[in-house]
Amino acid sequence: MAPTPTPTHCPYCALQCAMGLLPDPGPVPVRVEGRDFPTNRGGLCRKGWTSADLLTHPDRLTAPLLRGPDGTFAEVSWDQAYDTWTAAIRTAQQTYGPDAVGVFGGASLTNEKAYLLGKFTRLALRSSRIDYNGRFCMASAATAGNRSFGIDRGLPFPVADLDAAHTVLLVGSNVADTMPPFVQHLAGARAAGRLVVVDPRRTATADLTDDGQGLHLQPRPGTDLALLLGLAHVVLNEGLADSSYVATRTSGAEDLRRSLATWWPERVEGLTGVPAGLIRDVAVMLAERPRGTYILTGRGVEQHVDGTDTATAAINLALLLGLPGGPDSGYGTLTGQGNGQGAREHGQKADQLPGYRSISSDRDRAAVAAAWGVDPSVIPGPGLPAVALLRSLGRPEGVHCLWVNGANIAVSAPAAAAVEEGLDRLDFLVVSDIFFSETAAHADLVLPTTQWAEEEGTMTNLEGRVLRRRRALTPPAGVRSDLQVMAAMARRLDAPGSFPEDPAEVFEELRRASAGGRADYSGITYAAIEAGEAAYWPWPAGGTPTPRLFTDRFAHPDGRARLVAVAPHPHRHHGEHGPVVLTTGRLLEHYQSGNQTRRVASLAQAAPEPRMEIHPRTAEQYGLPDGGMVRLTSDWGSATARTTLTEAIRPGCVFVPFHYAHQGAVNRVVGDRTDPLSGMPEFKGTPVTLTSLPEETP
Amino acid sequence: MxxxxxxxxxxxxxxxxxxxxxxxxxxxxxxxxxxxxxxxxxxxxxxxxxxxxxxxxxxxxxxxxxxxxxxxxxxxxxxxxxxxxxxxxxxxxxxxxxxxxxxxxxxxxxxxxxxxxxxxxANVPRLAGLNPDPEAIGHLPPGISVLRTLDEATRVHQVVADGGRVVVLGGGVLGLEVAAAARDAGCAVTVVHNQPWLLTRSTDSAGGALLGGRCAGRGLVVEAGVRARAVRLGEGRRFRALVLEDGREVLGDVLVLSVGVxxxxxxxxxxxxxxxxxxxxxxxxxxxxxxxxxxxxxxxxxxxxxxxxxxxxxxxxxxxxxxxxxxxxxxxxxxxxxxxxLGEDPGPLEPLAESRQDVVRLKAEGIEFVAGGDLAAEPWDGADDGRDSVVWADSARRAYLKVVVEDERVVGFCSIGLPRSGAELAALYGSGEPAPADLAGYLFPGTPECGPGGAAGAASAPEATLCRCAGVSVGAVREAIDAGADDVDRVRRATRAGSGCGGCRSGVEALLAAIAQA
CATH class of the missing domain: 3.50.50.60 (FAD/NAD(P)-binding domain)
Structure with a gap:
């Protein structure tokens, strides 16, 4: 009998494409096949197809590495690793206090790991200092969703609902590169000629609007907010709003109406470069058949200092049109990282406790303390959001002993060069990873961890649907799961509460801890998911899953959504660099910091080095030849890339993907200014100076 | 002191x-x-x-x-x-x-x-029958109004709502916008303008000619290059007609005075x-x-x-x-x-920068007029004055574009019927950033949908990518077809082309058909 493939999901993005893993004689130990599932319908992108290449990659870490006095790493036993780390924690806390020890987590961790990492920080380390790389990706839409809807689930409807849509407005999201199989769900809107893509770049996603399949609006970088206000102005002032919906399901309409009075399309044209007539056309297009219309936003909207307000403007537009909560319409944000949704719900954020509870609320603290079997006073208060946490590294009052787990901040954090300096200021840095990442290069202790095909657990995809990650292989000897690491360390640190090694046990605890919270998982079981139940949270114990939120009410106490008046604030830029504006983003071939995908031969070959997209006119101005090397310099640092001249990008703007390391790490150029509400950095609007570099002589 | x-x-x-x-x-x-x-x-x-x-x-x-x-x-x-x-x-x-x-x-x-x-x-023009005292603006005869306040707008709207005849004195931005919108609302509208073409400060004679034509095409009667001399009032001193210097009278139910502020x-x-x-x-x-x-x-x-x-x-x-x-x-x-x-530090205070915001955009559907700065330079004025200009005129599309450049900066532009170009130029003018040497790059004569760069056509070279999701080249798909994969599913299984978003299926089908025919 043929072996059955292990049903699991892709290790990469938030679409979490379903895949099957079949044992294979090698050299790669399993064969990946697409599995039919509503999100990907058997489709995978080339990252998914090649994901198993990393399981037996020669670079794989298989033993703890401890830096010796001479600065070189040597393999040590796990006991020695734990003991050294424990001593470092004790020393730091005795010298500087409990908050001198911190944790930086990741949105690729399973729910079980993310949950336990938050608990470990608060109970075992007794520290408030935990945050994670999700702060770079989804924090602004999350903050906006909580403010407007009272809850944050990226898509409050199943992704397959989009199949029936005839109109989709997609703002700041390049899905054709970042989650290619998702594009299937835009087929209906494209066939209707009503896919509207908003992006300063002519991306692969913008190309989906070609040949009458829709429209591409190409605003100047950083002006999405003005564009959305212009659309809302037209909707409101030309009688296109759903007034009965606004009256019965929202509050704040009067404030919003006043705030929109000054955003007439001709003014918006002057700010965005999008013709006023086109703004009117799109507003009418969205409004003329609201049933079947969706508004979706991505990182392009969020990664600005006004990201929360920009996401809010998109939500306001959706609310004016009466979209959220409809059976065939809505607003959603497309979560990026694999467990971007789940990892932000269970206590990995500085201000949160499991179940999307607030660490500042007495009631929430009491509920979680009860689930953990501790006194609420044991749980520290709110910590620092990611950028502030990283700025504090090695500083007085800051973190002196850090554990980085599931993140490669030397590449992925803004002002990356300063982050590297911060890492070097630490007394002790521990990095858990599967490969020796650029961050690990700064570590005192590197811990090898399990990969996706070697572990059990759950992930929550972009729809808020909880999925099972299944083990198809035994991890290499010498590798420990993060749960095992936390259990061992908790024992050494005399932590109160339980730290199980078994994911199923952790999940049972997570269920109890989330019960009654906004992200209530208490009704979800491994068995139910394995039986094929579509486990959309909230699913309270004894209740049913919730594929669609907001059908009857929003999550604020009065059941209404909030229309929140927002407006752009003048950006103050004091630096000497510019006027070219750098935006960053992803390539189809790579994932996040590239620590994994740069090690997959076919992906590395396809996109071996950072290429800077620049308009030929801008290139001419700065004397940059096609294919030449360029240095990008900002107030925060510099990086290099090779130019690609293309008319797909606006003049005066350049694009560089952020997947690359060292001199190619464009996040060294990106600044660490953050949105005041969400703490999310401005990745998509850095003023830079461009300098042509002589070609290296071989 | x-x-x-x-x-x-x-x-x-x-x-x-x-x-x-x-x-x-x-x-x-x-x-x-x-x-x-x-x-x-x-x-x-x-x-x-x-x-x-x-x-x-x-x-x-x-x-x-x-x-x-x-x-x-x-x-x-x-x-x-x-x-x-x-x-x-x-x-x-x-x-x-x-x-x-x-x-x-x-x-x-x-x-x-x-x-x-x-x-x-609002200015009050010197017309026989009108008191030119600006302080007496609230006492204009019934049926004559400036447009500065909500009250005035509400009074004008009463006439427009009844489909009355509207006379607009002054073909500047406000006058033209009101005229076009009143025409849209179904009114008969005449614009009287004492300069040879409309929006005189924002366009040149060629642009003005086109603008006049576009207005006429929308059913506006434009009397340009003619002065108004008087107003004729009827019963109850109500406005009846605007009297032009050549003696003609433009009859109307309301006169909107739009001659600047x-x-x-x-x-x-x-x-x-x-x-x-x-x-x-x-x-x-x-x-x-x-x-x-x-x-x-x-x-x-x-x-x-x-x-x-x-x-x-x-x-x-x-x-x-x-x-x-x-x-x-x-x-x-x-x-x-x-x-x-007051001690509330909102961050360092930068000097109030002079910004070039004198961009005029006509809020009138179907006219698509954007202009800014100084247009007073003609292409063959002479090379020594440091100004150069670029003019593009298209009588078939009824479109016109003029850009004036000095010291590598756009100092004036006017775009009619080219919304995309107008928006881009306005942004460039407003930012004060250096202009590209080749201004033709700012011409997007097509529809608004036509972005700065269209997608490349379907490439057919063997090394061209057919399936982006899985990174499969045209050549690899050809090889699979040559090796016996004779439908889309077989090609997908052999190459993974079409295994992601499925967007390349039509491309695979086309290759299958082309090879089958060959």
């Missing part, structure tokens, strides 16, 4: 005028009022709080309801501590005693800081402040040497005396533009300055 006043906690700021610029200033200062660091009194002569004056023309033509123009939540402002005195006219200012005297029998208002945001008033300077003159065209302020918006009196918006004329001033690109005066954008910038900057003085 009296020392300069530095704002301090508890100061009383009086704002005279309550238009959109005053609104912006007070809105930005609300946190100071709420925190008790600043008291604010606003004196507005209209009975309603500030509204979005830019859209008044749209109210006249019924495109907007008056409520759409609201800007202020009066209850909220009052609750936060702002004192609003509507329907209150300032009579004169006693700067020595720091008092604003009010018209009527009301006690004067003391101030520590005073902001003049009194705006501009003038800064309101009466109060400033009376207070001994320097007045030129507008109230003269330095580039920190101070109208006096004590730094107690400021002017912003349509009444203010910025006059920078410092040679080589970093924030003013050209030394000299900047008269009010009549556009709201620069006024809002001034309001925002002044609020930030006062907040900084």
């Amino acid at each position: 009296t020392p300069r006043h530095v704002p301090r906690e508890g100061d009383h700021l009086v704002v005279i005028g309550f238009g959109p610029v005053a609104w912006r200033l007070v809105d930005d200062l609300l946190p100071e009022v709420e925190a008790g660091r600043l008291r604010i009194t606003v004196l507005g002569d209209e009975p309603s709080p500030a509204y979005n004056r830019v859209l008044v023309g749209e109210v006249a033509t019924g495109k907007h309801a008056p409520a759409d123009l609201d800007l202020v939540d009066v209850d909220d402002w009052t609750a936060r501590g702002v004192l609003l005195r509507l329907g209150t006219r300032a009579g004169w200012i006693d700067r020595a005693a720091r008092l604003v005297h009010l018209e009527g029998d009301q006690a004067p208002v003391p101030y520590d800081l005073l902001v003049l945001a009194v705006g501009a008033r 003038s800064p309101r300077t009466r109060l400033a003159r009376g207070a001994g402040l320097v007045v030129n065209h507008g109230i003269v302020v330095n580039h920190e918006l101070e109208a006096d040497t004590e730094a107690r009196v400021f002017a912003i918006g349509d009444c203010a004329e910025v006059w920078c005396e410092e040679p080589g001033c970093g924030s003013c690109r050209t030394r000299g005066r900047r008269p009010p533009s009549g556009l709201v954008g620069p006024g809002w910038d001034q309001a925002r900057w002044l609020a930030a300055r006062l907040r900084a003085d």
Whole structure:
């Protein structure tokens, strides 16, 4: 009998494409096949197809590495690793206090790991200092969703609902590169000629609007907010709003109406470069058949200092049109990282406790303390959001002993060069990873961890649907799961509460801890998911899953959504660099910091080095030849890339993907200014100076 | 010399005028009022709080309801501590005693800081039958109106709503917008303009000719290059006709006077402040040497005396533009300055930069007119004046584009019927960034959908990528087909092409068909 493939999901993005893993004689130990599932319908992108290449990659870490006095790493036993780390924690806390020890987590961790990492920080380390790389990706839409809807689930409807849509407005999201199989769900809107893509770049996603399949609006970088206000102005002032919906399901309409009075399309044209007539056309297009219309936003909207307000403007537009909560319409944000949704719900954020509870609320603290079997006073208060946490590294009052787990901040954090300096200021840095990442290069202790095909657990995809990650292989000897690491360390640190090694046990605890919270998982079981139940949270114990939120009410106490008046604030830029504006983003071939995908031969070959997209006119101005090397310099640092001249990008703007390391790490150029509400950095609007570099002589 | 006043906690700021610029200033200062660091009194002569004056023309033509123009939540402002005195006219200012005297029998208002945001008033043309006194603007004969306030707009709208005949005197932006919108509302509309072509300040003769044609195409009657001489009034002194200098009469039910605006300077003159065209302020918006009196918006004329001033690109005066954008910038900057003085640090205060916002966009569907700056350069004027111009004219599409460049900067442009080009050029002009050597790159003569760069056509070279998701080349798919994969599913299984989003299926089908035929 043929072996059955292990049903699991892709290790990469938030679409979490379903895949099957079949044992294979090698050299790669399993064969990946697409599995039919509503999100990907058997489709995978080339990252998914090649994901198993990393399981037996020669670079794989298989033993703890401890830096010796001479600065070189040597393999040590796990006991020695734990003991050294424990001593470092004790020393730091005795010298500087409990908050001198911190944790930086990741949105690729399973729910079980993310949950336990938050608990470990608060109970075992007794520290408030935990945050994670999700702060770079989804924090602004999350903050906006909580403010407007009272809850944050990226898509409050199943992704397959989009199949029936005839109109989709997609703002700041390049899905054709970042989650290619998702594009299937835009087929209906494209066939209707009503896919509207908003992006300063002519991306692969913008190309989906070609040949009458829709429209591409190409605003100047950083002006999405003005564009959305212009659309809302037209909707409101030309009688296109759903007034009965606004009256019965929202509050704040009067404030919003006043705030929109000054955003007439001709003014918006002057700010965005999008013709006023086109703004009117799109507003009418969205409004003329609201049933079947969706508004979706991505990182392009969020990664600005006004990201929360920009996401809010998109939500306001959706609310004016009466979209959220409809059976065939809505607003959603497309979560990026694999467990971007789940990892932000269970206590990995500085201000949160499991179940999307607030660490500042007495009631929430009491509920979680009860689930953990501790006194609420044991749980520290709110910590620092990611950028502030990283700025504090090695500083007085800051973190002196850090554990980085599931993140490669030397590449992925803004002002990356300063982050590297911060890492070097630490007394002790521990990095858990599967490969020796650029961050690990700064570590005192590197811990090898399990990969996706070697572990059990759950992930929550972009729809808020909880999925099972299944083990198809035994991890290499010498590798420990993060749960095992936390259990061992908790024992050494005399932590109160339980730290199980078994994911199923952790999940049972997570269920109890989330019960009654906004992200209530208490009704979800491994068995139910394995039986094929579509486990959309909230699913309270004894209740049913919730594929669609907001059908009857929003999550604020009065059941209404909030229309929140927002407006752009003048950006103050004091630096000497510019006027070219750098935006960053992803390539189809790579994932996040590239620590994994740069090690997959076919992906590395396809996109071996950072290429800077620049308009030929801008290139001419700065004397940059096609294919030449360029240095990008900002107030925060510099990086290099090779130019690609293309008319797909606006003049005066350049694009560089952020997947690359060292001199190619464009996040060294990106600044660490953050949105005041969400703490999310401005990745998509850095003023830079461009300098042509002589070609290296071989 | 009296020392300069530095704002301090508890100061009383009086704002005279309550238009959109005053609104912006007070809105930005609300946190100071709420925190008790600043008291604010606003004196507005209209009975309603500030509204979005830019859209008044749209109210006249019924495109907007008056409520759409609201800007202020009066209850909220009052609750936060702002004192609003509507329907209150300032009579004169006693700067020595720091008092604003009010018209009527009301006690004067003391101030520590005073902001003049009194705006501009509509001009009244010299026509026989009209009283040219600007102070008598409220007493125009019935059926004749300027368009500056909601009241005036509401009166004009009564005629438009009944489908009456509309005569517009003045073919500037406001006049033309009102004319086009009234035409859209079904009215018979005549525009009378004393210059040879419409929007004279914003376009040249070729553009003007095209503009006139586009207006005529929309059913507007345009009488350009002709002066009006008089108004003929009928029963009850009601407007009957506009009499032209050649003796012809344009009959109508309403006459909209749209012949420009003038800064309101009466109060400033009376207070001994320097007045030129507008109230003269330095580039920190101070109208006096004590730094107690400021002017912003349509009444203010910025006059920078410092040679080589970093924030003013050209030394000299900047008269009010009549556009709201620069006024809002001034309001925002002044609020930030006062907040900084009061100790609420909103971040380092940058100088109020001169920005080029004199971009005129016609709010009229189907005309697509955008222009800015100075167009007075012709392509063959001579190469030595440092100015070059690019002109593109397309009679078939009825489109026109002119760009004037000096020192590698766009100093003037005009775009008709080319919305995409117009938007791009406006952005380039406004930013002051260097212009590309080849301005033809700013021509996007196609539909608005045509972006700066269209997608490349389907490439068929073997190394071209057919399936982006899985990274499969045309050559790899060909090989699979040659090896026996004879349908889309077999190709997908063999190569993974089509295994992601499925978007390349048609490409695979086309290759299958092409190979089958070969």
